Amino acid sequence: GQNIDQPTEMTATEGAIVQINCTYQTSGFNGLFWYQQHAGEAPTFLSYNVLDGLEEKGRFSSFLSRSKGYSYLLLKELQMKDSASYLCAVMDSNYQLIWGAGTKLIIKP
């Protein structure tokens, strides 16, 4: 079956760095997405990786290794507003999105 795994919850300190991992097993691969979602709000797009390597966008970076079925989202210089859920989603060979359950990130002062 198809599966996306990411930790349920993580806690980090303001100003620090946190890495959220995502492993996947899907029938085919057409890219991996990371989304941020604040409680009660719609998710917002963060990144899309389809080739191996690191994509950097300001304080956020996303890494992909297709051979390992692995991705991570790296958040630097954490701010309180980064407290949210982070969703990993993989697009399979049929262009269907397979979603992870999300990682709730708690930022402490």
Added chain:
Amino acid sequence: GAVVSQHPSWVICKSGTSVKIECRSLDFQATTMFWYRQFPKQSLMLMATSNEGSKATYEQGVEKDKFLINHASLTLSTLTVTSAHPEDSSFYICSASTGPTEAFFGQGTRLTVV
């Protein structure tokens, strides 16, 4: 965990016909449901937000008369694409929110209009 069931997972329809997509929260009550559209290899685009018993709030550029959303109960929301055209072919996904916690997503519906 919370499960959101979206049906159908894929549909092919003729141009000019209407298609209804259902989104159900199976084991929780969803105060808010979101409907998204996603074109291949692109990000989700929020179409509308609906709260149970009230009219949906549509995002700019989304035709509310074309994309009818009904949120009749705390466990069911429907999206009807009326008079579908080939340019409406896309991947539609719903998510259901439990309120102050995370929203949960349906599996998505791939619509192809021929």
